[in-house]
Amino acid sequence: MSNSAKADSVLALHRFGMGPRPGSIAAVGTDPRGALIAELDRPLVLTAAAALPSSAKAYRTVADANARRTARAKQAQQQAKKQQMAAAPVMSEDQTQGQAQGQSADKDAAEMAAKQAAEAIPDPGRPIYLQEAKLRTEAALAADIGFAERLVWFWSNHFCVSANKIQSMSGAYEREAVRANTLGRFVDLLLAVEGHPAMLFYLDNLASMGANSTAGINRSRGLNENIAREIMELHTLGVRTGYTQDDVISFANVMTGWTLVPPGDNPEHGGAFTFNPRLHEPGAQTVLGKRYEQEDAEQGRAVLRDLAAHAATATHVATKLARHFVADEPPPALVAQMAKTFRDTEGDLKQVAIAMVSSDEAWRGPALKLKRPGEWVVGMVRATGITSVDPVRYTGGQELLGEALWRPPAPKGYPDDEASWIDGVGRRLDVANYFAERITGMADPQVIIEDVFGSEIAPEVKQAVGRAESRQQALALLFMSADFQRR
Amino acid sequence: MGSDNHLPTRRELLIGSGTLFAWSQMPRIARAEGRDPRLLVIVLRGALDGLGAVAPVGDADWISLRGDRALVLDGKSPALPLDAFFALNPAMPNLHRLYKSGKASIVHATATPYRERSHFDGQDVLESGFTRPGATASGWLNRALLALESGGRVDPRGSRALGIGSVTPLVVRGSAPVMTWVPQKLLPASQDTQNRLLDLYQHTDPKLASVLQARMKLASLDGAVGTGDPMSDDPTLAPPGIARVRAYFAEAAGTAARYLAKPDGPRVGAMGFVGWDTHIAEGAASGQLYNLLGALDGAFAAIETNMGDAWRETVVVVVTEFGRTARINGTQGTDHGTGTVAFLIGGGLAGGRVIADWPGLKPAQLFEDRDLKPTTDLRAVLKGLLRDHLRVEEKVLAETVFPGSADVRPMPGLVG
Numbered sequence: 072m073s074n075s076a077k078a079d080s081v082l083a084l085h086r087f088g089m090g091p092r093p094g095s096i097a098a099v100g101t102d103p104r105g106a107l108i109a110e111l112d113r114p115l116v117l118t119a120a121a122a123l124p125s126s127a128k129a130y131r132t133v134a135d136a137n138a139r140r141t142a143r144a145k146q147a148q149q150q151a152k153k154q155q156m157a158a159a160p161v162m163s164e165d166q167t168q169g170q171a172q173g174q175s176a177d178k179d180a181a182e183m184a185a186k187q188a189a190e191a192i193p194d195p196g197r198p199i200y201l202q203e204a205k206l207r208t209e210a211a212l213a214a215d216i217g218f219a220e221r222l223v224w225f226w227s228n229h230f231c232v233s234a235n236k237i238q239s240m241s242g243a244y245e246r247e248a249v250r251a252n253t254l255g256r257f258v259d260l261l262l263a264v265e266g267h268p269a270m271l272f273y274l275d276n277l278a279s280m281g282a283n284s285t286a287g288i289n290r291s292r293g294l295n296e297n298i299a300r301e302i303m304e305l306h307t308l309g310v311r312t313g314y315t316q317d318d319v320i321s322f323a324n325v326m327t328g329w330t331l332v333p334p335g336d337n338p339e340h341g342g343a344f345t346f347n348p349r350l351h352e353p354g355a356q357t358v359l360g361k362r363y364e365q366e367d368a369e370q371g372r373a374v375l376r377d378l379a380a381h382a383a384t385a386t387h388v389a390t391k392l393a394r395h396f397v398a399d400e401p402p403p404a405l406v407a408q409m410a411k412t413f414r415d416t417e418g419d420l421k422q423v424a425i426a427m428v429s430s431d432e433a434w435r436g437p438a439l440k441l442k443r444p445g446e447w448v449v450g451m452v453r454a455t456g457i458t459s460v461d462p463v464r465y466t467g468g469q470e471l472l473g474e475a476l477w478r479p480p481a482p483k484g485y486p487d488d489e490a491s492w493i494d495g496v497g498r499r500l501d502v503a504n505y506f507a508e509r510i511t512g513m514a515d516p517q518v519i520i521e522d523v524f525g526s527e528i529a530p531e532v533k534q535a536v537g538r539a540e541s542r543q544q545a546l547a548l549l550f551m552s553a554d555f556q557r558r
Numbered sequence: 559m560g561s562d563n564h565l566p567t568r569r570e571l572l573i574g575s576g577t578l579f580a581w582s583q584m585p586r587i588a589r590a591e592g593r594d595p596r597l598l599v600i601v602l603r604g605a606l607d608g609l610g611a612v613a614p615v616g617d618a619d620w621i622s623l624r625g626d627r628a629l630v631l632d633g634k635s636p637a638l639p640l641d642a643f644f645a646l647n648p649a650m651p652n653l654h655r656l657y658k659s660g661k662a663s664i665v666h667a668t669a670t671p672y673r674e675r676s677h678f679d680g681q682d683v684l685e686s687g688f689t690r691p692g693a694t695a696s697g698w699l700n701r702a703l704l705a706l707e708s709g710g711r712v713d714p715r716g717s718r719a720l721g722i723g724s725v726t727p728l729v730v731r732g733s734a735p736v737m738t739w740v741p742q743k744l745l746p747a748s749q750d751t752q753n754r755l756l757d758l759y760q761h762t763d764p765k766l767a768s769v770l771q772a773r774m775k776l777a778s779l780d781g782a783v784g785t786g787d788p789m790s791d792d793p794t795l796a797p798p799g800i801a802r803v804r805a806y807f808a809e810a811a812g813t814a815a816r817y818l819a820k821p822d823g824p825r826v827g828a829m830g831f832v833g834w835d836t837h838i839a840e841g842a843a844s845g846q847l848y849n850l851l852g853a854l855d856g857a858f859a860a861i862e863t864n865m866g867d868a869w870r871e872t873v874v875v876v877v878t879e880f881g882r883t884a885r886i887n888g889t890q891g892t893d894h895g896t897g898t899v900a901f902l903i904g905g906g907l908a909g910g911r912v913i914a915d916w917p918g919l920k921p922a923q924l925f926e927d928r929d930l931k932p933t934t935d936l937r938a939v940l941k942g943l944l945r946d947h948l949r950v951e952e953k954v955l956a957e958t959v960f961p962g963s964a965d966v967r968p969m970p971g972l973v974g
Contacts (some may be wrong), residue, residue, distance in 0.1 A: 503747075
């Protein structure tokens with residue numbers, strides 16, 4: 072393979088894939104664009120996912136455990152109180168002070184007993200999160216190039232939920248709603264994520280009810296605007312694209328009733344999506360000037376379909392994709408081409424991805440885009456040829472780098488620009504140093520440079536690696552080099 | 559509903575927050591006056607409910623507005639009286655004590671010029687200092703620092719201190735060099751490895767070189783960077799409960815104070831705390847907001863303690879992107895609103911006041927019949943502090959720090 076072909080495949084792997092790994096330059100071959108497009112025709116099938124619980128099942132498991140914890144704690148507390156009553160000595164008058172103290176100690180003891188009893192039943196949410204994290208990470212390590220996986224990561228961040236709020240479902244949500252639709256039509260992706268219980272939970276829609284709904288009419292509870300605002304601002308149209316506070320309220324009314332089956336009463340379907348007509352605001356609603364007369368969940372689906380087809384959505388999505396993959400300030404012509412493809416194909420996301428990698432502008436150098444921590448870490452592990460990870464360590468490392476898996480600080484997801492992440496590069500050194508120490512017996516920096524990178528790396532890096540005082544230091548310098556950090 | 563079955567709120571979302579970003583110079587004019595002022599800016603991300611933090615208990619419409627969710631003086635957990643009209647959330651005894659001793663002020667019914675309700679645009683306006691979002695890539699604090707003539711570097715070893723942040727907040731982005739610190743949990747790479755990497759970056763990537771250089775400078779400011787076990791099966795990596803939130807706020811703010819207190823440490827810093835977006839079960843009197851405000855109150859105590867003698871010359875200003883709806887929403891929380899509070903604490907203040915041009919709470923007095931109407935421009939407060947505490951010139955404040963704010967006069971008399 073010629074040097075320039077090698078350089079193009081390395082660029083393809085960094086910019087559009089998960090980074091080079093042993094054998095990946097050959098896998099890309101002489102036609103990087105064709106190889107990227109071909110990968111979209113055979114996305115990974117996560118066979119190990121069959122062993123993981125569905126989001127509803129995961130939710131029920133955590134809910135059941137919590138119910139048992141509460142019951143166990145109550146029982147222990149009552150027991151402790153009974154024992155204290157039985158053991159209480161007869162007090163004389165001058166012991167009043169001591170009695171008060173004794174009571175407070177008894178109360179503490181009862182609370183402690185309750186806490187211990189609850190902790191005897193472990194929280195199943197974290198193991199589920201870790202299994203999901205392992206599955207997702209190993210998929211990225213197993214991919215030949217990883218373009219399809221990168222698209223899953225992109226859309227998962229675009230339509231993020233947070234495991235800090237809904238840990239049990241965070242991984243299954245990505246599999247069920249995002250992964251299944253990233254190469255399909257945007258409208259199907261949108262309907263899947265907004266109707267997913269994890270999203271409805273995350274954006275506070277479960278108990279939102281219309282003022283005139285059956286449930287709302289006699290209660291003080293009512294509407295929550297959160298999901299309506301974030302769908303328009305973050306998921307579809309983009310901020311400042313013309314919708315008003317009234318549109319937010321109307322759309323929030325439309326979305327009332329989109330909730331989940333309470334886990335306590337339904338061992339089969341608890342935690343699954345349901346439309347609850349008792350919560351739904353009756354009657355027509357006007358959103359962005361259009362009147363929606365539909366009854367039930369069809370009303371929300373109709374608004375979502377129109378939002379998916381809105382011109383502002385095409386531009387918003389194309390800009391975000393190009394910014395993520397190509398440049399913080401993506402070439403306007405590239406964005407325009409991708410937005411046009413989005414509109415011409417009614418939001419066919421595979422065609423939009425193909426339009427991106429088919430454009431010469433998406434391939435221009437130099438590689439200035441700073442990898443996000445998640446991309447950088449996975450690239451580091453791929454370069455060593457490692458294909459399985461300890462999810463505790465792995466997710467811990469990502470958290471230390473400021474990009475905890477499925478835990479973005481806000482519904483906007485993690486940012487994509489260099490200014491947000493460059494100050495964290497110093498911390499990457501600690502992680503690179505630690506990783507290099509752990510793998511120093513099994514990874515040879517010279518082999519990585521020559522075989523994995525096809526020697527497509529700056530001569531200064533080669534020199535620094537060659538002169539390093541130890542293999543650990545050589546690996547740390549290699550992982551920290553601009554060739555590894557930028558794409 | 560199911561929120562009790564899961565970690566319920568965004569208060570848990572602390573990852574990447576609590577980071578200190580600081581300027582390692584001394585303001586020259588203040589220095590010439592024989593002062594050595596410290597300023598710490600704390601951004602509460604997610605929009606703090608000002609009415610849940612500082613309640614207008616003297617307003618006849620208060621109870622009818624919030625019903626049994628209203629903080630009151632004779633409630634189950636009684637609010638702490640500030641004056642005849644306002645009372646403080648009971649989670650904040652430290653702030654109350656500081657207020658009573660004249661070392662804290664509260665600005666109420668305040669807001670930036672932003673009047674929409676997007677968190678992200680709201681924070682952009684709050685941090686950029688411009689009147690509209692997306693206008694610039696730098697923050698008002700950074701531009702104020704740029705305008706301040708340096709009275710000498712406080713880091714005797716060099717021009718730039720060093721960074722290990724994760725996500726740099728806009729308020730400190732810009733051309734004035736700032737150093738960053740985040741709570742450290744990994745053993746750092748050796749000095750030699752850092753030197754070699756710096757050399758490599760200097761030959762291949764100047765931007766990465768400057769970031770690494772800044773970090774190395776900070777590390778050489780001894781003492782404040784802790785070390786710990788590297789990534790182990792560490793239970794503290796699990797999502798935090800409120801005890802961890804309290805500990806995290808106190809550690810982050812306390813460490814910031816230790817840096818600022820050092821004779822050779824920075825003088826101006828900024829940090830952020832997330833988790834204030836209380837759409838569901840806000841819990842001002844006993845739930846999530848109460849807990850968060852308690853954690854913030856603990857952070858105030860940590861700052862006061864760790865500042866030591868420098869506390870006398872310290873001002874801490876706590877701001878948020880906007881407030882929340884005046885009424886409780888359908889899920890016992892509050893939605894995005896407008897007017898809110900700002901907290902000022904520090905030994906350098908002429909405090910003990912609630913500064914408010916109270917707009918009232920009747921429906922017609924609310925902004926768009928839903929939010930507390932803002933009557934004090936937050937920029938007036940910030941400009942007052944920057945002018946009187948750090949000695950940033952008024953003209954610079956109006957033109958470059960908060961462009962287009964010439965008609966927003968710096969609020970006088972905030973500092974002593």
